[in-house]
Amino acid sequence: MSQILPKKNLKQLLSNWAASYEIYAPQQLEKFAHFMPTNGSELLYIDEQHNTRFPPKALFLPQSETLMKYTRFGAAQETIPESKPRIVFGIRPCDAKAVDLLNLMFLTEKDSDPYYQARRKKTALIGIGCNIPCPSCFCTTVESGPFGRQGMDALLTDLEDIYLVRTLTQTGKTLFAEYPEATEAQEAEAKAVQQRSLKLIDPAFETKGLKAKLDSNFENALWQKFADSCLGCGICTFLCPTCFCFDIADEAQRKERVRNWDTCMFRTYSLEASQHNPRPTRRERTRQRVMHKFSYWLDHVNKIGCTGCGRCVRYCPVGLDIRAMLREFNQLEAEVANG
Amino acid sequence: MTDLESKLTAEIANLLDDKKVDVFIAFKKAESPLHPQPAFFTESNQLGDFVYNSLCQNNLAAFIPRYPLSARIGMVVRGCENRAVNHLVVEKQHARENIFMIGVPCEGLVDWHKLVNRFGEEMIAVDEAKDEIMISYRDRQIRAPRQELLHDSCLRCVHPNPLSADVTIGELKPEGDPTLARTEVAAFSALDNAARHAWFRKEAERCIRCYACREACPMCYCTECFVDHGVPRWTESTVSPAGMRAWHIVRAFHQAGRCVSCGACERACPMDIKMTYLTEKLNEDMRTKYQFECGMDDKTQPPFAAFNLDDKNRFEL
């Protein structure tokens, strides 16, 4: 069923892959983990038991990317990225699931996004499970888990000296073709590790009925309460692995049309040319962020737009905690709708 | 609840009960141990969540420009927050008589970056004693000297005591050593241009343009920031080097003579970008060129607003 990758072979494996793939893996940037290109010679930073600070969605939807180059005469040349096949190594289950969720937004039947598609189609995701989840993680609450497999081609479980590799797709099988099968004892050990980890994560809030609570409390005073502390910066949305909003702008000096991540937390996000702003204060903006993830996503694709990675909780400079916010909504009586 | 916290709670409760303030801005406990949440108390019965410790990272003065001038605001202030309030009063962002400050001499803030980078994300609680920080995990506890975890701005803090608080609780701390405070920026200035530039690039390159530094800063209260300005557009919209460097240069320069060295910008940054080496340089120049230190009183205009003909001799002839 599973295979064995001795940790000491990892470098060799990565450099073998590097011949035909571009590889991205977490490495140390300043003092935190960050996805960067590697050919196997760099020191990886995956043993620390938490996530990269910057979400790997940027490998599929870069923070800034050129959509097209244009000339003075109105002709535009699209700039669809071309690259070798890619491997993202060491992605955590929450982030891999987030990429899968982004597929639903960008690889649509009508108007599929060619830029995202070009990157996504060429990329294999090799994930690694979390043996010791952080207290800010809540993946199990939102239909994922520390060893969730959604979106991955293979999932690694860290067992001291070896990784137990569970291949999940044909691509995954090909990549790990030469590695031996795991013994039953190793399988059992991995299972124990996984279950121990699972037990460490407490459910953060109830998701059943949450959407109805949010929908019926659109005008609730709680939104103002949360917005009071909110600074209005873009940390929660930029570091979120599922937030995908973008802005399209022309960089006249480079003669390029670009798209940049945008965030509903900024005033300019919904500001119209007439200076009318449908979301004039932090209250509406905070509400938009939470509603989008826990209500509108469900309307659109019947999935919660959150994978419980906990980044917005960990890095919010004012300690606004989406888990606490949602719990407060859950505690509201159903009948005080629109209070 | 610590001794200081109970004294503060009593004081705040009195203010709210006597209706001396409309809102009291302080901190309350949040789920994450590293980030107590700014809270806005209007009734004394809300004070159950009140918390005040070295992890209260934000400069609460940043919330003042959100209120109309007539709002009577109460605040717990440390030295830097007191100076920020002073300067906001200079810039007419609020009326001094409508702000009630409870001053607390500051022990220095524990930097969450330092904590996380050193002890990982798995901490479930962080407590403090006089000189020690206790970090609890699920299965163990670690102690670390406070001094090693203080934020850089606090390590070089010169004025930890509130200067013009209406009430001060706690014992005054000795003033910091100005020369010691300047060693860092002096050392940076002593590097050659290429080295300084390399450092600047390295820091600015990590920027994700979330503008947390701007939003956390009490002096960044403009309704429309220059980066949001559409016609003309001042900087590139992308995370290209041009855009990110322009942001860091101009953000810092707009603080010239207005920065109180609280370091809130740096603490808010999710990418560990150093920024105070820029603002400290400006502060240093303001001190040497114009003998100005921001926020020391609520009257003196900053140098860029206070030019006059005395500058005559500064023109190279």
Add this chain to the structure above:
Amino acid sequence: MVKNPYLPIPMHILRTYYESTDRSLKTLELSFDDPENARAFFAAYNPGQFCVLSVFGKGECALGIANAAWEGDFVRFTAQKMGSVTQTLHEMKAGDPIGMRGPLGNGFPLEDWKHRNLVIIGGGCAFSTLYALTKHLFHPAVRNDYGELKVIYGTRNSGLCMYKQDIQSWHHRDDLEMHQAVDVPEEGWDHHVGYVPNVVKEVAPSPDNAVAIVCGPPIMTKFTLSALTGLGFAPEAIFTSLEKRMKCGIGKCGRCNIGPKYICKDGPVFSLAELNALPNDI
């Protein structure tokens, strides 16, 4: 190879002219550089849809389409001078290249309206898509599918009235009832005077087997909707077209939502019944 939805169709400006005497409104008519694109465009086009015009170096802006397919192989837009893109649009001349993405959005549900009476109510520069709708209905092959047609069009003053010649001639047509209004009395004005909601009450179109379509500034729309409800129109029989800041136009960039609905993809045309089900996020 997928079609790139962000890539504009190459177009040229056929002609431009000012609509209003104060020169705040300008109409641009664009022709397709490639006839193939024109075929594809008109095969997909339904009145009420919009396009994203793209001025390279300035950016993009969404504008409602103001012509019917039968008028010819061109696309008409009327732009109010507002932001930097529309400012540039106003400066452009015949022969200038321009990009266009579209048609986008749902357009009016014309199929559902067949054999019903239509009340078309417009205010100010938002009349453009209603103009397209009315023109569309004039086509002999289409007109008989629908019942009586009433058009109510109000502007602040007569100078701001768009498509003046055409609208002037509508007063003399026997297949529609035209009501025009200005906000304040003017010399030589022999039509209605007053705000659109009041004119609607005055004209009092019958709700029997009728559909009302309202486009206008938010405040006008708000009061007109309640006026129509007062006249007995059911929420399912009142339609309006919304706008918000848009970027991608295809429901990806995320900003133009009202609750779960994207205006660019699920709209811009909504019935009042649909709007009532959405949160107040406009």
Add this chain to the structure above:
Amino acid sequence: MIDHKPKIILFQCQWCLYSAEDQTWVDTQLPVNIHLVKVPCTGRINTLYVLNAVQGGADGVMISGCLPEQCHFKEGNLGARRQLDQFADFLDHIGYERNRVRFTWLDLQDRGRIQRDLAQFEADLTKMPKSEALATRVGGHHD
């Protein structure tokens, strides 16, 4: 050393050149490597203008304005002097050498001085390497 003429941006206060000849020279005869930005007063020069010039690859920025007490707008130059001088120091702090920003405060009798100062500035800049710090838009399109 640079092998071509250094690119200089000249911000000129429209009141500072007292002689018509100087103004005509600046308006019509500037060498091609010097780009003129005429402003109503040095006080109008936003630091963003200077930054834009520097990011666009300017090897040097020269600001010419009036002396104290001679400002057309009374005190525009006083504010400019404080801000722009500090901005030049600040740019130096992050690697754009201080001597790449130069001020000439012109007096009534300074006939022909702008030409001399520009020539001197150009000569000084030629001795320095090409400005690369902060020149993020070099290679981009400039009209």
